[in-house]
Amino acid sequence: MTGKVRPRIALDAMGGDDAPLSAVLGAIQAAERFGDELQVVLVGDGAAIERVRPAHELEKLGMEIVHSSESVGMGESATGSYRKKQDSSIAVANRLVSEGKVDAIVSAGNTGAVVTASLLGLSRIKGVLRPAIASIVPTVHGRSLLLDVGAVADAKPANLFQFAVMGRVYAETVQGTKKPRVGLLNIGEEREKGSDLYKQAFRLLEERAAEINFIGNVEGRDVLSGDVDVVVCDGFTGNVLLKFAESIIGVVNGTIRKELGKSLVHKFGALLMKPVFAKLKARLNYEEVGGAPLLGVNGIVVIAHGSSSPLAIRNAIHMAAAMAQERVVAKIGEELSRELLREEATG
Amino acid sequence: MTGKVRPRIALDAMGGDDAPLSAVLGAIQAAERFGDELQVVLVGDGAAIERVRPAHELEKLGMEIVHSSESVGMGESATGSYRKKQDSSIAVANRLVSEGKVDAIVSAGNTGAVVTASLLGLSRIKGVLRPAIASIVPTVHGRSLLLDVGAVADAKPANLFQFAVMGRVYAETVQGTKKPRVGLLNIGEEREKGSDLYKQAFRLLEERAAEINFIGNVEGRDVLSGDVDVVVCDGFTGNVLLKFAESIIGVVNGTIRKELGKSLVHKFGALLMKPVFAKLKARLNYEEVGGAPLLGVNGIVVIAHGSSSPLAIRNAIHMAAAMAQERVVAKIGEELSRELLREEATG
Numbered sequence: 001m002t003g004k005v006r007p008r009i010a011l012d013a014m015g016g017d018d019a020p021l022s023a024v025l026g027a028i029q030a031a032e033r034f035g036d037e038l039q040v041v042l043v044g045d046g047a048a049i050e051r052v053r054p055a056h057e058l059e060k061l062g063m064e065i066v067h068s069s070e071s072v073g074m075g076e077s078a079t080g081s082y083r084k085k086q087d088s089s090i091a092v093a094n095r096l097v098s099e100g101k102v103d104a105i106v107s108a109g110n111t112g113a114v115v116t117a118s119l120l121g122l123s124r125i126k127g128v129l130r131p132a133i134a135s136i137v138p139t140v141h142g143r144s145l146l147l148d149v150g151a152v153a154d155a156k157p158a159n160l161f162q163f164a165v166m167g168r169v170y171a172e173t174v175q176g177t178k179k180p181r182v183g184l185l186n187i188g189e190e191r192e193k194g195s196d197l198y199k200q201a202f203r204l205l206e207e208r209a210a211e212i213n214f215i216g217n218v219e220g221r222d223v224l225s226g227d228v229d230v231v232v233c234d235g236f237t238g239n240v241l242l243k244f245a246e247s248i249i250g251v252v253n254g255t256i257r258k259e260l261g262k263s264l265v266h267k268f269g270a271l272l273m274k275p276v277f278a279k280l281k282a283r284l285n286y287e288e289v290g291g292a293p294l295l296g297v298n299g300i301v302v303i304a305h306g307s308s309s310p311l312a313i314r315n316a317i318h319m320a321a322a323m324a325q326e327r328v329v330a331k332i333g334e335e336l337s338r339e340l341l342r343e344e345a346t347g
Numbered sequence: 348m349t350g351k352v353r354p355r356i357a358l359d360a361m362g363g364d365d366a367p368l369s370a371v372l373g374a375i376q377a378a379e380r381f382g383d384e385l386q387v388v389l390v391g392d393g394a395a396i397e398r399v400r401p402a403h404e405l406e407k408l409g410m411e412i413v414h415s416s417e418s419v420g421m422g423e424s425a426t427g428s429y430r431k432k433q434d435s436s437i438a439v440a441n442r443l444v445s446e447g448k449v450d451a452i453v454s455a456g457n458t459g460a461v462v463t464a465s466l467l468g469l470s471r472i473k474g475v476l477r478p479a480i481a482s483i484v485p486t487v488h489g490r491s492l493l494l495d496v497g498a499v500a501d502a503k504p505a506n507l508f509q510f511a512v513m514g515r516v517y518a519e520t521v522q523g524t525k526k527p528r529v530g531l532l533n534i535g536e537e538r539e540k541g542s543d544l545y546k547q548a549f550r551l552l553e554e555r556a557a558e559i560n561f562i563g564n565v566e567g568r569d570v571l572s573g574d575v576d577v578v579v580c581d582g583f584t585g586n587v588l589l590k591f592a593e594s595i596i597g598v599v600n601g602t603i604r605k606e607l608g609k610s611l612v613h614k615f616g617a618l619l620m621k622p623v624f625a626k627l628k629a630r631l632n633y634e635e636v637g638g639a640p641l642l643g644v645n646g647i648v649v650i651a652h653g654s655s656s657p658l659a660i661r662n663a664i665h666m667a668a669a670m671a672q673e674r675v676v677a678k679i680g681e682e683l684s685r686e687l688l689r690e691e692a693t694g
Contacts, residue, residue: 140601150534153542187497187586195500195583220590224598236542237584239534243567244588248595251487251571252627259623266623272616276606280599 007103007324013044014071014089015109024052026313031061038321044089068092078112094121097299104300104320108308122299127336131296132163136289141226148235149242155234157200166295167230173326180229183218290315354450354671357443360391361418361436362456371399373660378408385668391436415439425459441468444646451647451667455655469646474683478643479510483636488573495582496589502581504547513642514577520673527576530565637662
């Protein structure tokens, strides 16, 4: 690990809806803004990257380009693409991590393909049953973590328990939250609420309530309240919730715009209120957060939204560098090996 | 059924956070506004109801009061309260339905208690495996239906199939949607996406795609889009989603207010834009929809939000009357008996 110096972040230049444009522009923004904290390695079709900016300009910013001959489309099957495309940008980025040549990966590509490539290329941290995608959620007071948002559609109670442990490590180290409050997403606060999966997960979490700082069940309305720092759920529920949340900014904008169109007075009012709307948009706009860390694989992987703007890519690169600096992977390993030792002692 | 004349709606006066205040005021609003379409029967503690308005005033509006000596608290266990409190307002309201004295029930009380009392008091429509709570969701273009939002936390594929059938009947008859588009909430559009539950439900729905007008998998972002009329999911996912959605108006309001406090210019802008915000609030405010129909029990039950305003209660009463007029219960029975016949013929 070169983590303590300047973490090297491999950016999948072929990921994202308008690849490689936003990726390359985001990499440039990251190099300009955080060049003293991190290094960007662009992975992808060299010619396509050069069409955005000539290589010598990118090199001037301290960026390296690693050529890959293939890329995975947004609609491609995750496992199929991994087997068939050994030289895809995401597969090459994973190899760079496992060879120790970079410290982290950022990709705005096909989420399923990123998860599969990372699982197969990096494997899991010892003790981790399944990895989780954690989404950073803007709340009333700051930011919370929602996980899993799509890696594990059919979760087991033990998966949810581990998501809680991994989420707490992330919140504590990267987000700097002191004693993060961990809650289990459920349909009521009482311990007997929910499906069998959640009732069993509650019991597992309750046994370690003090170590995990488990505050019990939380509900849908608590996700944005800021009263809980890590919200644990299965990947099905989390994914539905996240995609719903992402759609709200559009509904709010659409409604306001539709009404504004009808009146000059309203339009003038909106002009005066512009900074207020900017704040509201920043609060509700999930894309600007940057990316979603994939926790549990034996390496640092940040998944950015397919429609990421260059700013979102820049922030995702910065997030990956912070994860490297904070040694998140090692810390998750330590926490879970402690759990394994405990199980061996009691089992 | 007196449905064809003026449906008689039993309102659980003891349900809701500030019972019986909002309930009684909502009943008055319903009688004043829709008195020629429906009749309200108030069920609850006579003395408490009279403290809001004297009985003779309520009678002048054509309202009847049926006394019940008990009520179920918001925190009470659903099955326990049903066994112990045979004279609770919700139990009495259910008896009125099964005795044919009223055509429908509206309650803003403890949801679990309402579901249990209705299941045990009215039993299920023949062929229905489990009932579902359907939530009316405001979309970009109008309204859609999301079900189940909390009756069945551990759903089976056959439950989801029936939710689709029941939701379609409701959308077609009460909401007047022609050929409602039915979608399965999932984490991707492809047929192989999701948990085992959803993969199996997809296959069941696909077999009857033409009759149900099943359009396939939809995602979290489609719930508010207006591109689907009936969104089918399990009660765990639906409940989490609904409570999350309900919390958004608060976050939007809170953010706008916080920013407004900082500047007179912004405040002036907000004043000019007041009607726009009213529209936005109306769009995002789930409480004003009225209530959530409980579909699948052998009688009409509408569950209102615990914090329902009198207006919400009024709308819930109107919704129950529409369900009676449209013979929703009988139509669900017909649809499902057709399914049963088909199974017998093929099985």
